[in-house]
Each structure stands twice: as structure tokens, then as C-alpha cells.
Amino acid sequence: MLQKRYGSGDTAVDALKRIDMQVDPGEVIGLIGPSGSGKSTLLKCLGAVIEPTAGRMTLGGQVIYDNGWKVNDLRALRRDRIGFIFQAPYLIPFLDVTDNVALLPMLAGQSNSEARAKARDLLKALDVDHRARAMPSHLSGGEQQRVAIARGLVNRPPVILADEPTAPLDSERALAVIRILNDMADKFETAIIVVTHDEKIIPTFKRIYHIRDGVTHEEAGEGRGFR
Amino acid sequence: MISLAGRDIMHAWGKFVFTGLGLGLLIGVTLSMAGIYRGMVDDARALLDNSGADLWVVQKDTLGPYAEPSSIYDDVWRSIRGIQGVIRTANVTYLTMQVRQGERDVRAMITGITAGDPGTPGWPPYLIAGRHITRSHYEAVVDIATGFRIGDRFQIRRNHYTVVGLTRRMVSSSGDPIIFIPLKDARDAQFLKDNDAILQQHRRTTETLAFKPAGVLDAVLASQNANSYVNALLVQVEPGYRIEETAETIRRWKRLTVHTRTQMEEILVGKLIATSAKQIGMFLVILSIVSSAIVAFIIYTLTLGKIREIAVLKLIGTRNRTIAGMIMQQAIALGSIGFVVGKISATLLMAPIFPKYVLLEPLDSIRGFIVVIVICVLSSIFAIRAALKVDPAEAIGG
Numbered sequence: 300m301l302q303k304r305y306g307s308g309d310t311a312v313d314a315l316k317r318i319d320m321q322v323d324p325g326e327v328i329g330l331i332g333p334s335g336s337g338k339s340t341l342l343k344c345l346g347a348v349i350e351p352t353a354g355r356m357t358l359g360g361q362v363i364y365d366n367g368w369k370v371n372d373l374r375a376l377r378r379d380r381i382g383f384i385f386q387a388p389y390l391i392p393f394l395d396v397t398d399n400v401a402l403l404p405m406l407a408g409q410s411n412s413e414a415r416a417k418a419r420d421l422l423k424a425l426d427v428d429h430r431a432r433a434m435p436s437h438l439s440g441g442e443q444q445r446v447a448i449a450r451g452l453v454n455r456p457p458v459i460l461a462d463e464p465t466a467p468l469d470s471e472r473a474l475a476v477i478r479i480l481n482d483m484a485d486k487f488e489t490a491i492i493v494v495t496h497d498e499k500i501i502p503t504f505k506r507i508y509h510i511r512d513g514v515t516h517e518e519a520g521e522g523r524g525f526r
Numbered sequence: 527m528i529s530l531a532g533r534d535i536m537h538a539w540g541k542f543v544f545t546g547l548g549l550g551l552l553i554g555v556t557l558s559m560a561g562i563y564r565g566m567v568d569d570a571r572a573l574l575d576n577s578g579a580d581l582w583v584v585q586k587d588t589l590g591p592y593a594e595p596s597s598i599y600d601d602v603w604r605s606i607r608g609i610q611g612v613i614r615t616a617n618v619t620y621l622t623m624q625v626r627q628g629e630r631d632v633r634a635m636i637t638g639i640t641a642g643d644p645g646t647p648g649w650p651p652y653l654i655a656g657r658h659i660t661r662s663h664y665e666a667v668v669d670i671a672t673g674f675r676i677g678d679r680f681q682i683r684r685n686h687y688t689v690v691g692l693t694r695r696m697v698s699s700s701g702d703p704i705i706f707i708p709l710k711d712a713r714d715a716q717f718l719k720d721n722d723a724i725l726q727q728h729r730r731t732t733e734t735l736a737f738k739p740a741g742v743l744d745a746v747l748a749s750q751n752a753n754s755y756v757n758a759l760l761v762q763v764e765p766g767y768r769i770e771e772t773a774e775t776i777r778r779w780k781r782l783t784v785h786t787r788t789q790m791e792e793i794l795v796g797k798l799i800a801t802s803a804k805q806i807g808m809f810l811v812i813l814s815i816v817s818s819a820i821v822a823f824i825i826y827t828l829t830l831g832k833i834r835e836i837a838v839l840k841l842i843g844t845r846n847r848t849i850a851g852m853i854m855q856q857a858i859a860l861g862s863i864g865f866v867v868g869k870i871s872a873t874l875l876m877a878p879i880f881p882k883y884v885l886l887e888p889l890d891s892i893r894g895f896i897v898v899i900v901i902c903v904l905s906s907i908f909a910i911r912a913a914l915k916v917d918p919a920e921a922i923g924g
Contacts, residue, residue: 339922348841348919377918378843385921389838391530393537398528405527406844434537450842462922 301354301364303340303513314340316513318354322490324457327481329504329520330494337513338494339462345492346381346460347373359457378406382451382459382489386466388443390435390450396422397431400449407454414453421449424486425479441472445479452483459484461493470499477503530848531855534832545824546860549817550867553898556813557872558880560890563806565883570699570794574787577618579647579760580769582785583776589785591620591758592699593798598782600756609775611767616640616647617756619712622702625672627680632672634705635698636682638712638756647760650706656691662708667691669703682707682715699794701882709756717753814901821864822905825857829909833916841918850910854903861902865895 301318304311314337322328332338343349345356347363347370356364358380363370370376377383390399400418405411422428425445430438438446444464451459461480465473477493477500484491495501504520535542573592582591583598583606590596603615619638624631639648644658650667656676659665666687668674678689687707696704707715719727731746761776761784763769773784785793795803829836836849869891877884 342922343919346841346922348917348922374840374843374845377841383841383921385838389834389921391835391838393530393534394528398533402528403842406842406848411528 301341301344301356302352303337303344303349304352313513315344315351318344318510318513318515320508320515320517322458322492324359324488324490325484326506327477327484327491327493327504329501329507330492330510331496331501331507332510336510338510340513341510342460342462342492342494345458346383347376378403379454380456380458382454382456384444384447384451384459384461384464386463388435388440388447390443390446392435395432395434396427396438396446399435399446400453403450403454417453418449421453422446424483425449440467441475444468444472444476448476448479448483452487452489455487455489457488457490459489459491461491463495463497464493465495465497465500473497473499474503527848529855530852531859534852535856535859541828542856542860542863546863547867549820549824549860549864551871552813552817552820553864553868553894554871554876555868556810556817557868557886557891557894558876558884559806559809559813560894561872561877561884561886562880562882563803564885564887564890566699566701566799566802567795568885569697569701569883570799571791572695572697573699573704574790574794576651576696576704577648577760578645578651578762580763580787581761581773581776582790583759583761583780584757584783584785586781586783588783589793589797590783591618592790593793596757597755598757598759600754602780602782603759605780606759606761606776609772609779611764611772612761613764614645614647614762616642616649616760617709617758618648618760619709619716619757620698621712621716622698622700623682623715625680625682625705627674627678632674632680633702634668634672635702636712636715637704637706638709638716639706640709647762650691650693650696650704652693653691654694656689658691659706659708660690663711664688665690665708667693667706669696669705670694671697671703672705682711683718685711685714687711697883699798713753713756717755814897817864817898818901818905821857821860821902822908824860825853825902825906825909826912828856829853829913833913834921836913836916837918837920840916841921846914849913853909853913854906857902857906857909858899861898865898868898869894 301315303315304313306312318341330338344351350368351364353366363376394402397415397418400421401414404414404417419428419431422431425448427442427445430442435443465476468476480491483489502521505522507518507520509516509518584590584596585598588594588596600617603617606612607615617640620635622635625634637648640646641662659667664685664687666689668689670692674680674689676689676692679686698704728747732743763772769786773786776782776784839849873886877886
């Protein structure tokens with residue numbers, strides 16, 4: 300049970316009261332809930348960006364939080380073991396598509412050529428390799444989001460946290476992104492948690508966690524996925 | 527690892543180049559200000575070098591002849607010439623005035639030189655055209671900065687002079703070009719009264735009863751019209767003799783003040799141009815502060831424009847030192863662009879058109895570059911602080 304409390308005493312707010320969830324490798328689950336329900340707080344805790352108040356988190360069998368962080372370098376944890384996909388792609392505007400993706404392996408200490416080769420492979424898998432030398436500002440919204448997905452996947456993290464990845468896209472493109480996420484989860488055995496409000500994509504999840512007032516409720520999804 | 531700073535600069539090169547241009551002009555002004563100070567010091571040294579003297583004998587307890595008025599008898603040289611070690615002496619008179627040529631006038635330092643030959647103290651050490659003064663009146667050798675040419679005629683008080691020779695880098699400590707004329711002409715220009723004043727003085731003297739005895743009046747009138755003073759005596763000391771010892775001998779026996787070359791340089795640099803140097807120093811400090819503020823503001827603004835990207839970089843695991851390095855490298859790049867533009871503009875645009883001599887020394891440029899880089903590094907601290915405060919959580923909505 301993961302908990303997160305902001306403030307203390309009379310002004311304390313329990314943003315996360317009872318979070319209990321599990322995602323298996325290769326699984327894509329939905330995390331849905333109304334505004335203010337605690338979705339973003341949960342994502343930040345899962346992403347090792349903010350520290351929970353209490354509880355336990357494991358990642359690939361390793362305990363990373365147990366009433367306190369159990370890893371020394373959270374930055375390295377985020378870089379090597381957690382992938383992020385944001386609501387907007389947030390690509391680095393002064394790096395071309397390849398280097399946007401290759402940046403993470405480079406930060407992890409891989410050589411430029413090695414990192415770029417990895418990036419090119421992923422861009423090819425996501426069918427955006429023809430824009431490998433383009434700058435982000437020259438890409439369409441869908442292309443940008445595919446590059447962002449490639450960046451999230453490039454270090455082969457066991458888990459990817461996707462924060463409303465389809466919000467800026469139309470139905471067709473939104474479903475295409477979910478299809479890609481499912482494919483990538485399958486291919487790389489990556490667990491993907493998709494935070495969303497998007498009614499179009501909710502039916503695609505096999506499993507959904509509803510979060511209300513800081514409490515998760517698991518339910519089966521329609522699973523009209525792509526497998 | 528790729529250079530994030532380099533990529534950002536290449537991506538927004540126009541912004542960097544134009545900012546660098548603006549900063550460069552400011553740095554150019556700063557370098558020019560330093561060059562003006564160096565020019566003033568060089569002018570002062572040139573004045574001393576060109577005088578060809580080892581010692582300046584001046585009125586007792588004065589800092590003459592350049593920093594203070596000085597007046598000594600014109601026959602002092604006879605007794606000093608006899609001191610052991612002295613090989614040459616020459617009287618000299620200086621006065622700064624407007625020299626007229628037709629409708630225009632030029633500010634110049636008139637130097638009255640003793641008749642002699644090239645190498646005589648006070649004489650221009652070299653000419654670039656024409657010849658030295660050979661007549662005892664109304665010939666002049668001028669610095670080319672006066673704008674005069676060989677054969678030109680100009681006016682000093684009531685007398686007209688013909689330019690017979692041109693020289694270069696003969697300037698006063700304030701940068702005015704020097705005009706060399708015969709000593710007697712210079713003394714006349716310095717002390718000679720106008721006709722009305724002479725008439726008035728003659729009338730008053732004639733009416734003074736004390737001068738009535740035969741012969742006295744004529745003697746008094748003659749003494750009033752004669753001028754037996756010069757500003758200084760320039761002395762050359764024979765090689766092998768200690769200059770300071772010769773100076774001490776003159777001080778002890780002749781009751782005059784003697785300045786050596788080192789003392790004279792201290793007087794000129796430390797006293798005569800000290801106020802100007804302080805003003806320039808203040809300008810340099812102000813310009814440095816303004817440059818720092820501009821660099822800090824620009825780098826801070828550029829960084830604030832990338833807050834979201836910095837949050838993303840931090841979220842995906844970029845180290846703080848990588849982000850700090852990116853900002854600092856950009857600041858250094860901006861400073862380097864600014865310095866190159868500043869150096870070029872100071873050398874090619876500002877120095878040639880500046881009315882004073884601007885001496886841009888390579889060592890000053892190196893110092894300037896180091897200062898610019900230090901300023902840029904310090905200025906980037908604000909932006910780095912702002913970047914390091916960015917919460918990676920800002921990349922996640924909510």
C-alpha cells in the first residue's frame with residue numbers, strides 16, 4: 300500500500316491513501332480517474348520523482364522503496380529503469396530526432412555511435428526512421444509522439460510511465476499510439492502504465508486501475524486491444 | 527556525449543550571434559578604453575623618449591616642466607655642462623596652444639629647441655620627411671598629426687612659420703602633436719607681450735621717479751624686454767656614469783630640482799594622467815559591471831526559456847553537472863563571440879577613428895579575454911542556480 304501525504308498536522312492532505320497495483324512485464328494497463336484524484340502524484344511516486352510517505356514499491360523484483368528509498372541514485376534509476384512518455388512529446392528542440400532518442404544511452408555512458416545505432420533501430424521499429432535527421436519542430440504531432448515513445452524505450456526499461464500520451468492527438472493517431480505501445484510492450488517485455496482521460500483509448504486496456512480520492516480500484520478492461 | 531550547449535547554440539545561432547554582436551560592441555568599447563589608457567601612458571613615455579634626455583633640470587621644488595610650470599635661467603647649462611659625466615645639455619621650452627593655419631587651428635605643444643644638430647636633447651630623434659631646423663627663426667618641424675605638410679605656413683602669435691620637416695609619434699602627455707621651433711621663437715611666443723602691453727609698461731616705467739637717474743631707465747627697459755628663462759634644461763649623461771649620482775651632484779650644488787627618467791615617468795603617469803587614468807578605470811569597472819549584468823541577463827533569459835526541457839532532462843536522468851556545464855558553456859561561447867567581435871571592432875573600427883592614440887596591447891587582449899570568460903562564468907551562476915532548482919516533476923502534468 301503506497302501512501303503520499305502533503306503537509307502535516309491540520310493542513311495535511313492525503314493525496315494517495317491506499318495504492319495497491321501491480322503491472323506485469325509486457326502488459327499495458329490504464330490508470331484513470333477524475334482530476335485531483337491523485338493520478339499525477341502516483342505517477343511522480345512511481346517515477347521516483349517525489350518520495351512517497353509510506354509503503355513499498357518493487358521494480359523487476361527489486362525493492363526500490365520500503366518506507367524509504369532503497370536505491371542510492373534515483374537519477375540513474377529514472378535514466379536506466381524507468382521510461383517516461385509525456386502528455387506533450389517534450390523533445391529537446393535543439394537535438395535532431397536521432398539524438399533526442401540517443402541522448403539517454405549517451406547519458407548512461409554509451410558511446411555516441413552505439414547510442415545512435417540503438418536510436419535508429421527503435422526509430423525504424425516505430426516507422427519514423429525517415430525523419431531521423433529532422434529537428435523536432437519539423438515533425439507532425441504523431442511523429443513527435445512516436446519519437447517520444449522511442450526515447451522512453453531506448454534504454455529498455457522494465458517499466459514505462461505514460462502521462463496522457465494521446466491527449467493532443469485525434470482518435471486515429473491516439474489509437475495508433477496505443478497500438479505502438481502495445482507492440483513495444485510485447486516486443487521488449489516492458490510494463491506500460493498509461494495515465495489517461497481519453498475515452499477513445501480506455502476500451503483498449505485489458506486491465507484498468509481506477510483511482511478515486513487516492514485509492515486504487517482494479518477492474519478488468521474491455522481489452523479491445525491490438526493483440 | 528554530445529555537446530548540448532553546442533547543439534543549442536547551433537540551433538539558435540542567430541540569437542547567439544546577434545547577442546554576441548551587441549555584447550561584442552560593449553567589449554570593444556571596454557577594450558578601447560583600456561587602449562586609451564595605454565595610449566596615454568605611451569604618449570607620456572614617447573614624450574620622454576623623444577626628448578633624448580637622461581635628466582630634466584627644473585625649477586627647485588617643482589615637478590616641471592610637463593606637470594608643473596618651471597622656470598630656470600637660460601645660462602644654467604654652462605655650469606651643469608662642466609659637471610663630470612654630463613656630455614650634452616640643451617635648454618628647452620614647452621607651451622601648449624592653438625596654432626592657426628588660415629581658418630583652421632590645431633592644438634599642439636610648441637617645443638622650443640636649442641640650436642644644434644640632430645641628437646641634441648629636445649630635438650626630434652627622427653624625421654619622416656623634410657629636414658631639421660637650420661635657421662634660427664620661423665622654421666618648424668611638426669608631427670604629422672598636426673595635419674601640416676612640408677612647405678605649409680602657420681601662425682604662432684604674431685609670427686609665421688614654415689614647415690620644413692615632418693616627424694611621427696611626437697606628442698605631449700595629453701596626446702597633442704608637437705611642433706618644434708627654435709628656442710628663441712618659443713620663448714617669445716611664451717613670454718612676449720602684445721604691443722599695447724609693452725607700451726603701457728614702458729609708460730609706467732618711464733614715470734617711475736626711481737628710474738630717473740641717467741642710464742637706469744634704459745637698463746630697466748632693456749631688462750623688461752629681455753627674457754632669460756627657459757622651462758627646463760635637458761641633460762645627457764655619458765655612458766658609464768651613474769645617472770642618479772650626476773642628478774644628486776646637480777641637486778646638491780646647483781640648488782635645482784633634477785628628475786631622472788624613472789622619476790619623470792612616475793610624475794607623468796602617476797600624477798599628470800592619474801585623474802584621466804582613474805576616470806578610465808571607473809569606466810572600465812562600470813562597463814565590466816554592465817557587461818556582467820547583460821551576460822547574466824541573457825544567459826538567465828535563455829535558461830528560463832528552456833525550463834521545460836531542463837525539467838525533462840532532469841527527469842530522464844541528466845546529471846546536474848551536465849546541465850550546469852551546458853549553461854556555462856553557452857555563457858563562455860557568448861563571451862567568446864563577444865570578445866572576438868569586440869576585439870575586431872576595437873581594432874578596426876574604434877581605434878582608427880578615435881581622436882586620441884589608442885594602444886591595444888596583446889597582453890591586454892589576453893587579460894581582457896580572461897576577464898570576459900571569468901565574468902561569463904560568474905554571470906552564468908544565476909542561470910545555473912535557476913536550472914538546478916527546476917523540479918523534474920514539472921515535466922509531468924498535474
